[in-house]
Amino acid sequence: MKRLSLALWVAAALIPGVAVAESIGMTPRLDAVPPPAESTAFKPDPNLVALGKRVFFDPRLSEPQGTSCAACHDPGRAFAPTLKGEALRIGVPAGSRPGHVAARNAPSLLYLRYIPHRYFFQDDDASFPSPFGGFFADGRADSIPEQIRGPLFNPDEMGNRSARDLQRKVAGTDLGQALAKQFGADAVHEPERLVGALGKALEAYFQSDELAPFTSRFDDFLRKRTPLSAAELRGLALFRNPDKGNCASCHLMVESSSRPERSLFTDFGYDAIAVPRNPLLPANKDARHFDVGLCQTARTLKWPEPDQWCGYFRTAGLRNVAVRQTFMHNGVFRTLRDTVAFYATRSTDPAQWYPDGKRFNDVPARYQGNINVNAVPMNRRPGSTPALTEDEIDDIVVFLRTLTDARYVALMPDPAADKARSVHTPKTGAKTVAVEHQAAPGPNTR
Numbered sequence: 001m002k003r004l005s006l007a008l009w010v011a012a013a014l015i016p017g018v019a020v021a022e023s024i025g026m027t028p029r030l031d032a033v034p035p036p037a038e039s040t041a042f043k044p045d046p047n048l049v050a051l052g053k054r055v056f057f058d059p060r061l062s063e064p065q066g067t068s069c070a071a072c073h074d075p076g077r078a079f080a081p082t083l084k085g086e087a088l089r090i091g092v093p094a095g096s097r098p099g100h101v102a103a104r105n106a107p108s109l110l111y112l113r114y115i116p117h118r119y120f121f122q123d124d125d126a127s128f129p130s131p132f133g134g135f136f137a138d139g140r141a142d143s144i145p146e147q148i149r150g151p152l153f154n155p156d157e158m159g160n161r162s163a164r165d166l167q168r169k170v171a172g173t174d175l176g177q178a179l180a181k182q183f184g185a186d187a188v189h190e191p192e193r194l195v196g197a198l199g200k201a202l203e204a205y206f207q208s209d210e211l212a213p214f215t216s217r218f219d220d221f222l223r224k225r226t227p228l229s230a231a232e233l234r235g236l237a238l239f240r241n242p243d244k245g246n247c248a249s250c251h252l253m254v255e256s257s258s259r260p261e262r263s264l265f266t267d268f269g270y271d272a273i274a275v276p277r278n279p280l281l282p283a284n285k286d287a288r289h290f291d292v293g294l295c296q297t298a299r300t301l302k303w304p305e306p307d308q309w310c311g312y313f314r315t316a317g318l319r320n321v322a323v324r325q326t327f328m329h330n331g332v333f334r335t336l337r338d339t340v341a342f343y344a345t346r347s348t349d350p351a352q353w354y355p356d357g358k359r360f361n362d363v364p365a366r367y368q369g370n371i372n373v374n375a376v377p378m379n380r381r382p383g384s385t386p387a388l389t390e391d392e393i394d395d396i397v398v399f400l401r402t403l404t405d406a407r408y409v410a411l412m413p414d415p416a417a418d419k420a421r422s423v424h425t426p427k428t429g430a431k432t433v434a435v436e437h438q439a440a441p442g443p444n445t446r
C-alpha cells in the first residue's frame with residue numbers, strides 16, 4: 001500500500017518520545033477523533049459581524065473597483081455565484097478585470113463556519129490517515145484571514161497588486177474609519193494589519209447565524225415537522241444506501257439526529273472522483289495544464305508523499321446545491337441531474353463523460369492510480385448495468401432539492417427543465433458531455 005509510509009510516519013508522530021513533529025507540515029493537530037462541529041458554539045461579536053458584512057459587500061476592495069466578495073458569492077443564490085454571459089459559458093465566476101475568470105468554480109459560503117481546520121484522521125478500518133478540512137477545494141488556507149488573501153490578491157479575482165495598494169484604497173474611506181474604530185488606527189495604516197482586520201471581520205460575519213439558516217424542507221423533516229414526499233424519501237434512501245447511491249459515505253448526514261448541523265452533507269474529507277475536464281477554462285487551453293487539487297497543498301506543506309493526493313478535491317457540502325448554475329470544482333456540469341448521473345455511469349459508460357476515449361481526462365496519466373474506483377457506484381466495469389436506474393437518478397435529484405433553504409426555493413430550476421437541458425444519455429449513445437463544449441475551441445477539439 002503506497003500510503004503505508006505516511007501511516008508509519010503519523011504513527012511515529014503519535015508515539016511519545018519519538019522525535020517527530022506533532023504536525024504534518026503546518027497541520028496543527030492529529031486528532032484521535034474529528035472535532036465535532038455541532039459542539040461548537042458560535043457567538044461572534046455583533047459589531048464585528050456588522051463590519052464583516054460591510055466588508056463583504058464593498059465593491060471598492062477590488063482593482064479595478066466594482067467586484068465585491070458578493071459579486072462571486074451572491075447572497076441571492078445561497079452565496080454561490082450567479083453567472084452571466086462569458087462566465088456562464090465557461091462555468092466559473094468573472095474577476096474584476098475584463099476577460100478574467102476565476103480558475104475554479106466558487107462554492108456557496110453558507111454553513112462555512114462548520115468547516116474545520118485541516119487535520120488528519122485514521123478510521124478504524126483504514127490503513128492510512130486521511131486529510132480533512134481547510135478552506136478552498138484544495139484546503140490550501142487554514143483560516144479566514146489566510147483565505148481572503150486568495151481573492152484579494154488574485155489577478156483573476158479581485159486583482160489587488162499588494163496589501164499596500166489595498167491599504168491606500170481603504171484609508172480615508174468610511175470603511176477605513178469603521179475599521180480604525182474597531183481595530184485601532186494601525187489597522188488602517190499598516191497594510192498587513194489591514195488584511196488581518198478584514199479577515200477577522202469577515203470571519204465573524206461567516207460565523208453569524210445569517211450564514212447558517214437551516215431553513216430547508218429537509219431541516220423541517222429532521223425536526224419532525226414536515227414529512228417528505230414519497231419520491232423525496234426514495235431519493236433519501238438511495239442517497240444513503242451503500243449499494244445504490246452510497247452518497248452519504250462522503251456527503252455525511254445523520255438522519256436520526258434532529259440537529260441539522262450534523263447533516264452538512266460533507267465529511268470535509270477529500271476524494272478523487274475524476275470529474276471531466278472543463279476545456280473552456282482559460283488555463284486548460286494548454287493541454288499540459290492540470291488542476292491537481294490537494295497535492296499542491298500537500299507539496300507546499302511538505303506532507304510525506306504529496307503526489308498521492310493529486311486529483312483529490314474537498315467533498316462539497318450539498319446544501320443549496322439545487323440552485324447552483326454549474327457544478328464541481330471546475331464548473332464542468334450544467335445541471336444537477338448530469339452531476340448525479342455522472343456518479344451512476346462514470347464507470348459503466350465512461351465514453352459518455354470523457355470525450356475521445358480519454359477516460360479520466362482531467363487527471364494526468366501518472367496520477368490516475370489515485371482515482372477512486374472502489375466506492376459504489378463508481379466501481380463497476382464498463383458495459384455493466386449502472387448502480388442507479390434513470391428513475392433512481394431522478395429520485396436523488398428530487399431529494400437534493402429538499403436541501404434548499406426557504407429563501408432560495410424559487411430559484412430552483414424546474415426538474416423537467418433541468419432534465420431537458422441535461423446532456424446525460426440514458427443508454428450508450430452518440431451524444432457526450434463534451435457536445436456542448438465542442439462548439440468552443442478547447443484542447444480536446446483541436
Ligand code: HEC
Nearest residue numbers: 068069072093094095102104105106107135136137151157
Ligand atoms: C472573482 C470571484 C470571487 C471573488 C470576488 C471572491 N471569491 Fe471567494 N471564491 C471564489 C472561488 C473561485 C473560490 C474557490 C477557489 C478554490 O477552491 O480554489 C472561492 C472560495 C472562497 C472560500 C472558501 C470556501 C470553502 O468552502 O472552502 C471563501 C471562504 C471565500 N471564497 C470567501 C471570499 C471572500 C471573503 C471574498 C472577498 C474578500 C471572496 N471570496 C471574493 C471566487 C471569488
Ligand code: HEC
Nearest residue numbers: 245246247250271275313314315316327328329339343375
Ligand atoms: C467517494 C466520495 C464521494 C461519493 C461516494 C459521492 N461524492 Fe459527491 N462529491 C465528492 C467530491 C470529492 C466532490 C467534489 C468533486 C470536485 O469538485 O471535483 C463531490 C461533489 C458533488 C456534487 C457537486 C457539488 C457542487 O457544489 O458542485 C454533487 C451534486 C454531488 N457530489 C452529489 C453526489 C451524489 C448524489 C452522490 C451519490 C450518487 C455522491 N455525490 C457520491 C465525493 C463523493
